[in-house]
Amino acid sequence: MKNSLSRTAKLLRKNFQKYLRSLNRWLSDTPERALSEAYQAAQRIKNIELEHFDNKKISSHSVNYTENVMSYWQVYLNKNLTIIKFRLAEFQLSRGIINISNPVLLEKLKVIDEVVEKYAIKYETINELPLSSTYQPLNIKEKEIKKKLKIPNIDEIKVKPPTQQTGETPSSIGRKINKIQTDLAPQTEEEFITNYRISKSRTIIALKFLIVLIIVPLLTQTLSKEFIVFPILERVRGDNVTKIFLNSDMEKEALHELHKFQEGLRFEYLLNQVPSLSSEIVQEKIKSKAVEISEEFQIKSNSNISNVFADLISLFSFGIVIAISKREILILKSFIDTIVYGLSDSAKAFLIILFTDIFVGFHSPDGWEVLLSVFAEHLGLPASRNVIFLFIATFPVILNTIFKYWIFRYLSRLSPSALATLKEMDE
Structure with missing residues (x-):
């Protein structure tokens, strides 16, 4: 049995070493691979310019195409520009870890920079408008x-937010x-x-x-x-x-x-x-x-x-x-604000009471104890009950104070009716 376990362990160790070597080769080739993919995307854009736009910029001003045809080429352009963006980011990140020096890469970077500079303004427009739709x-x-x-x-x-909109009364x-x-x-x-x-x-x-x-x-x-x-x-x-x-x-x-x-x-x-x-x-x-x-x-x-x-x-x-x-963080924040401010006052009050009762309510210590025990086991730490009880005695209190300050400071200004609903539900 011991010999079988030893052979199995040696085989696993050999496979892991083989995988680590292949992973090391893959990581070392990442800068050149990422730059090659970005270069190929740039070449595809240049080929489309040469074949369909008289070697000009892909735009409705270059040639007289119909709207559906232009929508098709814009989607194609957007796809390749996105590839260039992410592959350049991957190239810059991996180049900071792996040192490379290759004159061929400089030539590829020049071609990529030409395409990126040409479509700098259009690229922002394509990224921000859903051009994949062919219905216009x-x-x-x-x-x-x-x-x-x-x-x-x-x-x-x-x-x-709807609560901040100003103007005349709706019956005006x-x-x-x-x-x-x-x-x-x-x-x-x-x-x-x-x-x-x-x-x-x-x-x-x-x-x-x-x-x-x-x-x-x-x-x-x-x-x-x-x-x-x-x-x-x-x-x-x-x-x-x-x-x-x-x-x-x-x-x-x-x-x-x-x-x-x-x-x-x-x-x-x-x-x-x-x-x-x-x-x-x-x-x-x-x-x-x-x-x-x-x-x-x-x-x-x-x-x-x-x-x-x-x-x-x-x-x-x-x-x-x-x-x-x-940029994505700003868009996500705007998206969340739209959802939150679009809720009714009763829904806002319900969600506030739900979160406060879960994290700082009467039954929250049991939940905190389970979460801390699982976290300690995840890291291999001893689940000291003294440390857990000390955390439960301090952190939920601080969290409750932050909740109350937010309600007093901001909710009363952003949505007074939601605050009134919250007080009625608490009582």
């Missing part, structure tokens, strides 16, 4: 719309007349379609970015733990028996399992389910079970230590996503 009922000129809407850029649109005759005039104006339909496209584009960007914020840290934590941290940690720690347990709780759990196994053997013997065993056979079974438990807890200890480093790597990846996504 009206021929809308972007400059005229921005002039009429008086907005220089889509990013400057600020969602104004003058306001009704102005609304009728606005509805009958010739540019109203164009403005409505433009605002709808902008809102749709912002919603898609916000939802995609929200998914990225969730998936990237989880995926990074899992992959870095399974393929990088855990194999390295197994090689460093080895089969050192003195480093099986990280804390006393793990040791107590292992002893409890061994004691339970012994009691199980005795129970089976007393029920005459197994024949009488000699003390040597019993000791051999107990020793085999102890080795099995030690191997199990050694893997568990390595896994807990790996969680610490994998979590740090995941946190670092999350920080990188936040650092390179300032």
Whole structure:
């Protein structure tokens, strides 16, 4: 059995080493691979310019195409510019880790820079308007719309909460007349379609970015733990028996399992389910079970230590996503503000009471205790009840104070009716 385990361990170690070498080669080739993909996307754009736009910029001003044809080429352009954007970001990030020097890369960068500079303004427009739609009922000129809407850029649109809107009362005759005039104006339909496209584009960007914020840290934590941290940690720690347990709780759990196994053997013997065993056979079974438990807890200890480093790597990846996504963060904030301010006063009060009761309510200490115990087990730390109770006695109190200050400071100004509803529901 020991020889079988040894051969299995050697085979796993060999496979891990092979995978690490291939992973190292993949990482070392990342800058050139990313730049090559960006260069190929730039070449595709230049080929389209040469074949269909008389070697000019991909635009309706270059050639006389129909709206559907231009929509097709704009989607194609948007796709390749997006590839260039992400591959250049990958190239810059990997180049900071891996030093490379290749004159061919400089030539590729020159070609890419030419395309990026040519479509700098158009690229922003394509990223912010949903050009993937081939249905365009009206021929809308972007400059005229921005002039009429008086907005220089889509990013400057600020969602104004309903509670902050000012103006005459809804029953005002003058306001009704102005609304009728606005509805009958010739540019109203164009403005409505433009605002709808902008809102749709912002919603898609916000939802995609929200998914990225969730998936990237989880995926990074899992992959870095399974393929990088855990194999390295197994090689460093080895089969050192003195480093099986990280804390006393793990040791107590292992002893409890061994004691339970012994009691199980005795129970089976007393029920005459197994024949009488000699003390040597019993000791051999107990020793085999102890080795099995030690191997199990050694893997568990390595896994807990790996969680610490994998979590740090995941946190670092999350920080990188936040650092390179300032525009997406603003769009996501605007999207959340629109949803929150669009709720009714009763819904706002309900959500506030729900969150406060979960985190700082009467039953919240039990939830905090479970969360802290799971977190301590995840990192391989002893679940000290004194530390947990001290945290429960301080942090929810601070959180409750922050909630009350926010309600007093901001909610009373943003939504007085929601505050009144909240007080009535509390009473």
